[in-house]
Amino acid sequence: MCTVIPISLTVGANRIVPTVAIPYPLGNPELTAEKEKALRRQLVIAGLQALETPVDGQKVFEQ
Amino acid sequence: MAERKFRVVHYLNQFFGQVGGEDKANIPPEARDGALGPGMGLKAALGPEAEIVGTVICGDGYFAENIETATAQTMELVKKFNPDLVVAGPAFNAGRYGTACGAVCVAAQEQLKIPALTAMFAENPGVDLYKKELYIVATGDSAASMRQALPKMAALMLKLLRGESIGHPDEEGYIARGIRKNIIADKPGAARAVDMLVAKVKGEPFTSELPMPKFDRVAPNPPIKDMTQATIALVTSGGIVPSGNPDRIEASSATKFGKYNIAGVDDLTSEAYETAHGGYDPTYANNDPDRVVPLDVLRDLEREGKIAQVFDYFYSTVGNGTSVANSAQFGAEIAQDLKEAGVDAVLLTST
Numbered sequence: 001m002c003t004v005i006p007i008s009l010t011v012g013a014n015r016i017v018p019t020v021a022i023p024y025p026l027g028n029p030e031l032t033a034e035k036e037k038a039l040r041r042q043l044v045i046a047g048l049q050a051l052e053t054p055v056d057g058q059k060v061f062e063q
Numbered sequence: 064m065a066e067r068k069f070r071v072v073h074y075l076n077q078f079f080g081q082v083g084g085e086d087k088a089n090i091p092p093e094a095r096d097g098a099l100g101p102g103m104g105l106k107a108a109l110g111p112e113a114e115i116v117g118t119v120i121c122g123d124g125y126f127a128e129n130i131e132t133a134t135a136q137t138m139e140l141v142k143k144f145n146p147d148l149v150v151a152g153p154a155f156n157a158g159r160y161g162t163a164c165g166a167v168c169v170a171a172q173e174q175l176k177i178p179a180l181t182a183m184f185a186e187n188p189g190v191d192l193y194k195k196e197l198y199i200v201a202t203g204d205s206a207a208s209m210r211q212a213l214p215k216m217a218a219l220m221l222k223l224l225r226g227e228s229i230g231h232p233d234e235e236g237y238i239a240r241g242i243r244k245n246i247i248a249d250k251p252g253a254a255r256a257v258d259m260l261v262a263k264v265k266g267e268p269f270t271s272e273l274p275m276p277k278f279d280r281v282a283p284n285p286p287i288k289d290m291t292q293a294t295i296a297l298v299t300s301g302g303i304v305p306s307g308n309p310d311r312i313e314a315s316s317a318t319k320f321g322k323y324n325i326a327g328v329d330d331l332t333s334e335a336y337e338t339a340h341g342g343y344d345p346t347y348a349n350n351d352p353d354r355v356v357p358l359d360v361l362r363d364l365e366r367e368g369k370i371a372q373v374f375d376y377f378y379s380t381v382g383n384g385t386s387v388a389n390s391a392q393f394g395a396e397i398a399q400d401l402k403e404a405g406v407d408a409v410l411l412t413s414t
Contacts, residue, residue: 002413013411014283022414024347025301027354040353041360044410048290048370051408055283 001025001047005060015050016060019043069113069224072144073102074137074151074167076160080120088124092133094140095120101153101209108217113224117144119167126163133163134170141167146177148224153182153212154189156204161189168197178223182216190238191388198229199238241386276387293407296374298397300382300390301348301355301414302340303331312381314341320380320393322400325373330359342383343414355412374406382413 001017002008003025008016019025026040042063050061077087079100098106098115106115119140126133141149149171151164161183168179182200183189190199198219202212215236222229232239248255255272262269287293304312310321328335331352338348338355353359361373378397382390401409 001410004413008413010278012278012280014281019412023343023345024354025412025414026357027347027351029347029350029354037360040357041363044357044360044364045369047410048287048295048364051287051293051410052290054286057283 001043009058009060012058014055014058015053016058017043017047017050018060018062068111069147070116070145071109071113071148071150071220071224072141072146073098073105073115073118074141074149074164075100075102075118075120076126076154076157076163077120077122080118082120082122085124088122090120090122091125092119092121092137092140094118094143101213104209104213105150105217108214109220110217112221113148116146117141121163123157123159123163126166127159130162130166134166137167138170138174141171142175146171146175148177148220149175149179150216150220151179151181153200153202153209153216154184154187155202155206155208156184156187158188161187162192163189165189165193165197165199169193172196180216180220180223182212185238194238194240195388196240198223198235198240200236201238278387279391287408290370291368292371294372294374294405295361295370296401296406296409297325297356297358297361297377297412298409299356299377299379299412299414300385301379301412302338302381302383303336303348303352303356303377303379304339306335306337308337308339312339312379314339314381315383315385317381317383317385317393318389320378320397322376322378324375325358325377326375328358329362331356339379340381340383340414342381348414355414357410357412361410374401374404 001019003019003022005016005018020028026043027036028039046061077083077090081100082090095118099118102115102118119137121133121137149168151167154161154164164181168181171177171179180198182202184202184204200216202208219235229235259269304321305323312319312321333350336352338345348355356377364370365373380393
């Protein structure tokens with residue numbers, strides 16, 4: 001789960017879920033606490049779904 | 064009074080030390096006076112300025128199985144010769160021998176404060192372990208390249224003994240150590256970059272000033288079949304650590320990772336956790352570390368039965384200028400630990 005997708009692709013990650021920003025990949029300080037946690041939940045669920053998905057090489061799971 | 068010759072001690076394994084083959088691989092270190100085996104060729108290449116005063120021989124098996132003891136025993140024997148330099152090998156593509164050569168040379172540098180040098184094939188595992196700390200002359204993969212290796216080793220040894228500056232790896236024949244040196248160039252960087260680009264477009268050869276590291280490719284693992292039965296671990300390169308950074312993980316160029324118990328922890332609070340990472344603005348992570356390691360929502364999903372459980376530990380390092388070699392080692396160690404603990408999958412978060 002990362003923000004700079006080209007780095008994850010370069011280093012060879014196979015399941016890649018794009019995140020929000022470098023200093024807060026799984027959050028957004030501009031949102032209310034409640035909305036921020038909902039966003040984080042959505043990203044973590046996307047991560048778990050990526051882990052449940054068969055891949056035959058590198059795959060970026062665009063939201 | 065005759066000018067003093069530099070004193071060199073040579074480290075060899077049981078085979079090149081002419082003790083025996085694999086049947087003698089378990090001999091502990093022993094010392095001989097003078098040069099032996101490849102040391103004879105080295106002696107000829109060194110000329111009158113330096114003398115191989117002694118040779119220390121150890122079995123490859125003994126060394127590999129008792130690295131610390133064998134290194135200490137070897138150093139005791141080396142020290143008695145009062146050397147100005149230690150040379151080891153060449154080890155070619157022999158992994159145990161290469162590792163021993165590297166360990167002996169690093170110990171000589173650190174404990175005896177004298178220069179040391181070894182030689183091996185680029186793919187010898189000793190190279191990745193020691194190239195940052197040592198001059199390792201590049202050889203072929205077998206003793207067939209002995210004749211080419213010894214003069215290169217001797218030339219570099221003499222430079223080290225004389226205290227001369229060591230040139231570029233390509234000129235001196237050693238394996239690049241990843242050291243950057245300031246030099247005066249004829250043209251500014253922009254002009255050199257354009258020259259390179261023009262050469263590339265024309266299909267002419269050019270040499271990059273900053274070669275990119277090579278990364279592994281790993282076949283993807285099969286997916287998780289039933290997430291409700293899965294144990295999920297959290298791993299991050301974003302530097303989240305307990306407040307105070309108890310393991311002193313470096314803010315950049317990390318040499319270690321931390322493993323932290325989160326059994327019973329529902330949320331990574333700003334009081335109890337912070338980031339050690341020096342490569343991004345830490346404000347947001349320090350205010351809410353869940354923004355980097357999403358423990359709070361993973362606990363919710365655990366309570367809801369969407370996953371079986373969150374693994375009791377999370378792992379953290381700082382991915383800021385951290386070498387590929389260190390990162391690969393952290394990854395291997397963490398993966399091994401997770402496998403042994405029966406973890407099914409990992410959410411790896413990166414800043």
